[in-house]
Amino acid sequence: MPKLFDRVTIAGVGLIGGSLALAARAAGLIGEVVGYGRTEANLQTALRRGIIDRYSLEPLDAARDADLLLLAVPVRACGTVARACAPALRADAVVSDVASVKQSVMQDVEAALPAGLSFVGAHPIAGTEESGAAAAVAQLFHASRCVLTPGPHTNPAALAKIRALWEGVGMHVEEMDAARHDEIVAWTSHLPHVVAFSAAAAVADTDEAMALLSGPSFRDLTRVAASSPEMWTDIFLANAAHIGRSVGAYAATLTELRRAISAGDAAAVTKLLERARDARRRWTARAAGGVG
Amino acid sequence: MPKLFDRVTIAGVGLIGGSLALAARAAGLIGEVVGYGRTEANLQTALRRGIIDRYSLEPLDAARDADLLLLAVPVRACGTVARACAPALRADAVVSDVASVKQSVMQDVEAALPAGLSFVGAHPIAGTEESGAAAAVAQLFHASRCVLTPGPHTNPAALAKIRALWEGVGMHVEEMDAARHDEIVAWTSHLPHVVAFSAAAAVADTDEAMALLSGPSFRDLTRVAASSPEMWTDIFLANAAHIGRSVGAYAATLTELRRAISAGDAAAVTKLLERARDARRRWTARAAGGVG
Numbered sequence: 001m002p003k004l005f006d007r008v009t010i011a012g013v014g015l016i017g018g019s020l021a022l023a024a025r026a027a028g029l030i031g032e033v034v035g036y037g038r039t040e041a042n043l044q045t046a047l048r049r050g051i052i053d054r055y056s057l058e059p060l061d062a063a064r065d066a067d068l069l070l071l072a073v074p075v076r077a078c079g080t081v082a083r084a085c086a087p088a089l090r091a092d093a094v095v096s097d098v099a100s101v102k103q104s105v106m107q108d109v110e111a112a113l114p115a116g117l118s119f120v121g122a123h124p125i126a127g128t129e130e131s132g133a134a135a136a137v138a139q140l141f142h143a144s145r146c147v148l149t150p151g152p153h154t155n156p157a158a159l160a161k162i163r164a165l166w167e168g169v170g171m172h173v174e175e176m177d178a179a180r181h182d183e184i185v186a187w188t189s190h191l192p193h194v195v196a197f198s199a200a201a202a203v204a205d206t207d208e209a210m211a212l213l214s215g216p217s218f219r220d221l222t223r224v225a226a227s228s229p230e231m232w233t234d235i236f237l238a239n240a241a242h243i244g245r246s247v248g249a250y251a252a253t254l255t256e257l258r259r260a261i262s263a264g265d266a267a268a269v270t271k272l273l274e275r276a277r278d279a280r281r282r283w284t285a286r287a288a289g290g291v292g
Numbered sequence: 293m294p295k296l297f298d299r300v301t302i303a304g305v306g307l308i309g310g311s312l313a314l315a316a317r318a319a320g321l322i323g324e325v326v327g328y329g330r331t332e333a334n335l336q337t338a339l340r341r342g343i344i345d346r347y348s349l350e351p352l353d354a355a356r357d358a359d360l361l362l363l364a365v366p367v368r369a370c371g372t373v374a375r376a377c378a379p380a381l382r383a384d385a386v387v388s389d390v391a392s393v394k395q396s397v398m399q400d401v402e403a404a405l406p407a408g409l410s411f412v413g414a415h416p417i418a419g420t421e422e423s424g425a426a427a428a429v430a431q432l433f434h435a436s437r438c439v440l441t442p443g444p445h446t447n448p449a450a451l452a453k454i455r456a457l458w459e460g461v462g463m464h465v466e467e468m469d470a471a472r473h474d475e476i477v478a479w480t481s482h483l484p485h486v487v488a489f490s491a492a493a494a495v496a497d498t499d500e501a502m503a504l505l506s507g508p509s510f511r512d513l514t515r516v517a518a519s520s521p522e523m524w525t526d527i528f529l530a531n532a533a534h535i536g537r538s539v540g541a542y543a544a545t546l547t548e549l550r551r552a553i554s555a556g557d558a559a560a561v562t563k564l565l566e567r568a569r570d571a572r573r574r575w576t577a578r579a580a581g582g583v584g
Contacts (some may be wrong), residue, residue, distance in 0.1 A: 028295070065451050074401075131357075147478045147505065160306055185505060188502060188506040188509075189510065191513075192491070192509035192512070192513040192547060193509060194546070195361075195491060195546070196509070197549060197564065198545045198548075199487060200511070200569070201485065201545045201565075202542040202545040203479060204567050204571035206541075208574055210479055210579060211576075212578055212579065213417060213420075213480045214579045215417045215479075215480065215579075217480075217481055217484035217485060218579075219576070219579070220484070220512040220513070220515055221483075221487060221512070222575070224509045224512070225572040226576075227569070229565035233562045234558075237561065243553060244553070247553075248550075249494050249497070249498075250490060250491055251543070253490045253493045254487070254539070257486060261529065261532050261535060262536055264529055264532065266526075266529055270522065273493075276489040276492035276514075276517045276521075277489075277492070277518055278497035279493060279517075282500055282503070283492075284503075285355075286503035286506075286509070287506045287511070
């Protein structure tokens with residue numbers, strides 16, 4: 001079976017980039033894998049684990065004759081890295097990404113690429129709070145959802161290849177407008193991260209001995225606060241407008257519950273809790289359709 | 293080996309009460325188990341699952357000659373149930389509970405019991421978002437922490453027996469002042485529940501199709517919003533003052549992060565995220581000492 005891509009350059013061989021390399025290789029979808037990054041120790045880990053065949057700290061060297069450049073770097077770096085790598089890519093190369101925000105990345109990368117090179121925006125909805133090549137696992141994407149966000153400049157052949165890549169590693173792929181994607185993830189992913197970081201930062205000023213009584217609810221609430229601050233700063237700023245709305249609506253509900261508790265209004269508290277339980281049940285039933 | 297208690301009346305055969313009956317029986321710590329509750333269907337489930345030997349919907353009948361009355365009902369009902377059961381208990385009976393709030397429950401139950409009957413406040417820090425006898429499992433308490441909150445009226449012999457009961461089902465038991473307990477759980481347990489209920493209630497007003505893109509971070513954030521609204525209304529109101537402080541501090545941090553995101557202040561966002569990550573790391577390391 002011919003491979004989808006003969007040579008793949010992964011810019012940012014972390015949890016997502018590294019896991020895709022492992023999964024796509026295991027599925028026979030790609031040929032040589034070249035790592036590109038800033039941190040040599042991480043690239044050496046990737047090499048040792050068989051995630052990449054070789055690496056370079058020089059973009060033109062890393063991207064030479066690749067027919068896929070996968071941008072798996074923090075959101076704000078996508079345009080810069082695409083611009084630095086582009087001149088060395090094959091003329092028919094596809095550029096894609098894995099970012100949690102799509103509008104700003106599409107704008108940045110499309111502006112950075114010369115005519116002829118196609119960008120396909122992609123967001124595989126999978127991951128953990130861990131990061132780096134050491135955390136990569138081939139099974140990360142299995143049965144989860146991947147959103148592709150084609151725009152007016154997207155090449156249909158490039159789109160089809162990126163779809164085949166993510167489907168080939170086990171994901172349910174769907175296409176969506178980039179703005180709609182960003183609106184949704186402001187609720188489903190960015191809100192949980194804002195909340196987790198805020199809760200974990202709030203306990204920073206408390207007596208640490210309290211941690212001894214923390215159980216599963218605190219652990220789950222703050223799990224994603226172990227995520228990379230650099231990566232998430234970029235995501236928050238790139239999707240600030242949508243996040244303002246999701247976090248704003250959440251904060252208003254939080255205030256409503258605080259007030260009802262403080263007023264001792266049992267009926268109002270119960271009503272809000274029932275609304276929450278029912279909504280959670282509906283969302284869980286929907287999500288069970290595919291997302292891990 | 294003599295049993296710790298010959299006849300145990302469990303008021304509220306739900307996740308916690310039912311799991312304790314299963315675990316304590318498996319460990320040979322208790323004799324007959326009698327269920328008491330309002331919902332006959334749940335008591336029948338408990339009977340069918342071998343959690344209880346028999347049940348009654350009448351408190352005096354259910355509590356007759358028991359030497360342990362375990363209150364596993366919603367916080368606000370503890371005093372009422374203790375008062376209703378007390379006359380039928382053995383003269384040397386111990387009364388205990390499993391509530392997430394200790395100050396108000398200690399006051400209510402001690403006021404409800406006649407002289408001679410001893411109350412021991414207990415909070416096994418274990419559980420899931422599920423409820424009812426159907427959810428009970430014998431392993432629920434293993435390697436988690438149980439807090440006992442003896443006060444000036446607590447009988448030392450009764451305290452020792454309740455300690456032996458929880459240690460006998462695998463918990464790490466420690467003693468603490470009830471007010472200090474309530475202050476701590478306002479952070480470690482009640483805050484996560486306020487946040488989860490608020491987030492789930494906030495999405496109730498959104499487009500449900502968004503749920504399709506929800507992943508592990510949203511699921512973890514809202515997991516405990518599936519908990520019983522009745523039980524949690526009671527807990528929130530009973531610990532309102534401490535919760536006002538923990539949720540207030542959290543809400544202030546949330547506002548700080550929202551403002552930094554909205555202002556595009558990358559340095560401030562990253563600094564807060566790093567503070568969160570570091571605090572989460574410290575808390576996780578502490579909690580790893582025993583809580584599941």
